[in-house]
Amino acid sequence: MKITKFLNEIWKASRPLSLTLAFYSTTLGMAVAHLEGKLFSGNLAFDLKLIFLATLAGLFVQTGTNFINDYFECEYKNLHFSDSKKYKFLGKKRNPFDILIFLLGILSFLITALLGLYIILITTKKLLLIGLIGIIGGYAYTGEPIVYKKRGLGTPLSFVLMGPLMVMGTHLAFTHYYSWRPVFLGLPISLLIPVLMLSNELRDFERDSSLGIKTLTVRIGFKRAKFLYLTLLSSSYLLTILFVFLNLYPLTALLTLLTIPLALKAYQNAARAEKKGVPITNQLHLSFGLIQLLTLFLS
Template identity: 40%
Template sequence: MKKIIKESRPATLVVTIISTTLGIISACRAGYLFKNVKFDLFKIFLITIAGILLQSGVNLINNFFDEEVDEEIKINRNSYFLGYKRTKDEILFFKCGLIFMFITFLIGTYLSFYSGIQLFVIELIGLFSAYAYAGKPFSYKNYGLGAVMSFIMMGPLMVYSSYLVFSKSFSIMPILYSCTFGLFIPAILLANEIRDYIKDKERGIKTLTVRIGYKHGVNIYYGLIVFAYINTIILALVKLLPLWSLIIVTTLPLVKNITRNMKENTKLLIPATAKLYLAFGIELLIVLILTKI
């Protein structure tokens, strides 16, 4: 159990929790929540669990299809499953990942019964995208599309589906919000690619940063963070966000920390980026909770 929890990378779950919470808060601001308090709280619980299981499932499945691993793991790959030679632990993680995704499917199907076919279609797209991130024969992360798909999947798609559970109708607002929050998601992924650039290049792993070059990868990474701030300012100026959303400028000292890590120790870039995302996200969520437009 401890191995499964570790390999599901619980530290990454902050992304899912912020995205689902943003969708729920968007629905609350639109007046769709708490008309049936007990049932709405139950749906909030299901949304959160489904998001956590989906993210964990992606991480577990990703491990199974990783060909470039340490020699110690390669030596212990002596069991066959689905045509792949893997360790018993890797096979266990893969099966758990599929189980997590199946439970997510059941939860999504249940919620779709109350929210409509649109939610069910989005659920199927989300599950396919989650598996295809690393799962063969798709594995779009190996085509340099990991950052793009992570933004779509964990950003607009997850936020909007969480909103749709309560609204049962379309709105552009949760999508606009997600395009601010969601920019940090590919930034975290690019931080990982930047850290592993030399190793990935030597192993022939075609991440986006390897394909376009280290310098361009760094520029895109910084660009995502800068545009997260710019988007927030624009939404505040056009009154789609409260003006005091500009409180996010208080997180700028964390950007300085990122700049220092980029120069001195890229191993610390991922936690530094996640810390910035957490601070940025929590501040904006609090603004949305406390303010009516």
Template identity: 30%
Template sequence: MEQRIAVNSWTAWLLATRPKTLISAITPVYIAAAWAFVHGGHRINILPLILCFAFAVVMQIDANFINDYFDFKRGNDNENRLGPKRACAQGWIKPKSMFRAIILTTIIASTIGFPLILFGGYQLILLGLACIAFCFLYTTHLSYWGLGDVLVLVFFGLVPVLGTYYLVSLASSTLFNLDILIAAINCGLIIDLLLIVNNFRDIENDKAAGKKTLVVYIGKKNTLFLYCGIGITVLLLGVFFLIHSNLMACFLPLLFLPFHISTFIEMKTIDKGKELNKILGKTARNIFIYGLLLSIGILLG
């Protein structure tokens, strides 16, 4: 029997935050922290690290609320939706309450992020504004133009990894380092797998709604190759860690491969329908496994 969720209850709000997605917010931060710890002679700047973690989590929740609200307004979250249930569409949270929550979480994220200028300078204000702006633009416009995957690479890879590293590292030079650049690219690519699964599952609904995702452009067969290929590419890029003789950062993440291949085979077998939501959960698990293995490898190396 399906659980009844009271309107605007704590349970409703918890579900609206989409707790499983938060792994994609914190993974870039702890990978960057691991490199900063190693490069800084086993020292790290703790306060900005805490702020980076908090900012990442609140911004992810903010993005989830925005997605929930605007997809409901567009009518995308209808009876044909195959993905996990959404709060506004299910009536768990009133649209006006969700809109107020979006304003609140945006303010909280800004409040958390503002002190980071003490560690990184006033240019971080522009970066923070970009994060907030693209948080809205993704759901309202850019995801309909096939740019969602690019945004994931930038805002779940390059921005959080390079930004966190710059803010928390006590190394003598933090402006450029090949290790952290490869880690940032890998992080963006591996997290993009979640979006690929989402769009693979929703391809027919997205076509009907006029949403031109990358999956819609390249088709399901090519998307399967892309999903599998991204996981392998991430591991191949890890070879660059050998330049600085970090063997563990290169080889320990290889343990991620069996999980990835198994999930890919299951995704290919299922092909369509609500059962693909299992692949979403397993992909999130795989992201956590990769991030954990890479971080341990960095520290041990």
């Protein structure tokens, strides 16, 4: 096994491009804290450390989720060194690479837990419950025995865990109080998380159907999933316009409307179950979120 191929497969299993979800959600919580004058306490060294740690914790919990997802779905994808010797692991025959991916996932969750405990130590104990839900939810996405993705809950719970929960948790670390405001103001960006999940499910609809993987798209049907994709996508833009009208967002947030051509392209590809639908939807989340976060920080 060549070391370059080995490292490349680990890199692919971590799905680095998807980490914009966690990065944007943690940054969004900070942006709302900034709007409330709570991001900086007056101790710049402490504040920068907390910004770094909160971001890192979010990235590690998603990386752990990605690794665990790769481990439990690799048997369907047949990508990873299938010709190597296999060992009994967690009740199934697995090759060494697959076992390593699982262990890297658990290690990522462990690092998340340690970061979380330290953040709790220097901020507030109120973060404990949110942290536990985040780690358990990240594992259970495809991790046995729960596997809520196969129960049709992957898209809605990914939205809750990677969106509102992470946004609220990051905001809590800086403000020390629970608030629905960051969740509410974060909806335009957070709604693109289930849109990205649906682009994956639409692409894999035929495969998942044949394998009996009951994703939300398989359960409600391809046409309804396309409609849900379009509804959530449109809601991100409509909420942005509404928030500007209500003076909850600065006027410059309307610059996100410049991404509408990309949104149309993403929908067209996802609606045809094209492979390009996933990276284009990810590009949309990246550009839409970047514009909104910049306008919030600069307002």
